[in-house]
Amino acid sequence: xxxxxxxxxxxxxxxxxxxxxxxxxxxxxxxxxxxxxxxxxxxxxxxxxxxxxxxxxxxxxxxxxxxxxxxxxxxxxxxxxxxxxxxxxxxxxxxxxxxxxxxx
Amino acid sequence: xxxxxxxxxxxxxxxxxxxxxxxxxxxxxxxxxxxxxxxxxxxxxxxxxxxxxxxxxxxxxxxxxxxxxxxxxxxxxxxxxxxxxxxxxxxxxxxxxxxxxxxxxxxxxxxxxxxxxxxxxxxxxxxxxxxxxxxxxxx
Numbered sequence: 087x088x089x090x091x092x093x094x095x096x097x098x099x100x101x102x103x104x105x106x107x108x109x110x111x112x113x114x115x116x117x118x119x120x121x122x123x124x125x126x127x128x129x130x131x132x133x134x135x136x137x138x139x140x141x142x143x144x145x146x147x148x149x150x151x152x153x154x155x156x157x158x159x160x161x162x163x164x165x166x167x168x169x170x171x172x173x174x175x176x177x178x179x180x181x182x183x184x185x186x187x188x189x190x
Numbered sequence: 191x192x193x194x195x196x197x198x199x200x201x202x203x204x205x206x207x208x209x210x211x212x213x214x215x216x217x218x219x220x221x222x223x224x225x226x227x228x229x230x231x232x233x234x235x236x237x238x239x240x241x242x243x244x245x246x247x248x249x250x251x252x253x254x255x256x257x258x259x260x261x262x263x264x265x266x267x268x269x270x271x272x273x274x275x276x277x278x279x280x281x282x283x284x285x286x287x288x289x290x291x292x293x294x295x296x297x298x299x300x301x302x303x304x305x306x307x308x309x310x311x312x313x314x315x316x317x318x319x320x321x322x323x324x325x326x327x328x329x
Contacts (some may be wrong), residue, residue: 156220159231162208165231173217173231177294181211186200 107164117163121172125151141182147170148179200320203313210294211245217288244293251282290315 095107108116125147132143155172158164218228278286288310295309 156217159222160226169217170231173213174202176213177210180213181202181206184205184209185198 090096102161114168115164116135117158117165117170121155121158121164121168126156137187139188141179145179145183148176152176199316202290204287207290207294211290214294215245244289248282248290250285251286 088109089111092107095103097103128150129143129147131145132146134142136142151172154176155164159166159169219230221228221231292310294308295306296303
């Protein structure tokens with residue numbers, strides 16, 4: 087498949103033009119790698135602060151990924167399938183977070 | 191121990207349904223605001239149409255519930271906005287978390303209907319027994 091040259095992109099709209107082009111030429115892997123990096127950074131950062139709270143770390147990373155994934159999906163950096171995975175992660179983390187035993 | 195487990199499951203169920211509803215509503219509304227179709231999420235495998243229709247039904251029930259109380263006609267059984275309509279709306283509001291939970295299980299996790307019905311049946315029996323326990327304790 088022949089990819090479009092960067093010079094064919096109309097840059098008058100700024101990143102709104104460039105980012106979809108970047109996703110197209112990388113077959114959405116640019117957005118996927120960014121999402122994976124954000125997820126790993128947040129889960130590791132939370133675990134650094136609370137070493138035993140794995141479910142909390144998973145939930146925080148999932149919610150942050152959901153918010154950023156929503157923006158990425160709207161501007162076309164990640165595909166709908168990738169965003170569906172992020173939504174699924176957020177829902178699963180909600181189930182784990184809210185059903186763990188705690189004192190009310 | 192049993193009471194604590196039930197309380198945890200109860201709060202977990204309510205919060206899980208609420209958060210799942212919130213997440214999907216945000217995804218659908220935010221996407222549609224910027225020209226994205228919700229069927230794109232998961233390349234169509236994540237069907238949020240049924241979920242959205244259920245959420246709209248719940249919203250309509252809540253609006254009707256409020257308007258009947260605001261109109262002050264809750265005891266007028268001859269009117270269309272009578273006490274039976276209020277009772278129906280109350281039952282709809284009580285069962286709405288179960289409806290939303292089933293929609294989340296169907297549309298996100300693709301759980302078979304048989305398993306969902308078993309889970310909802312067990313939850314219903316749990317709630318009935320919990321209400322019975324409260325009545326016994328009160329008496």
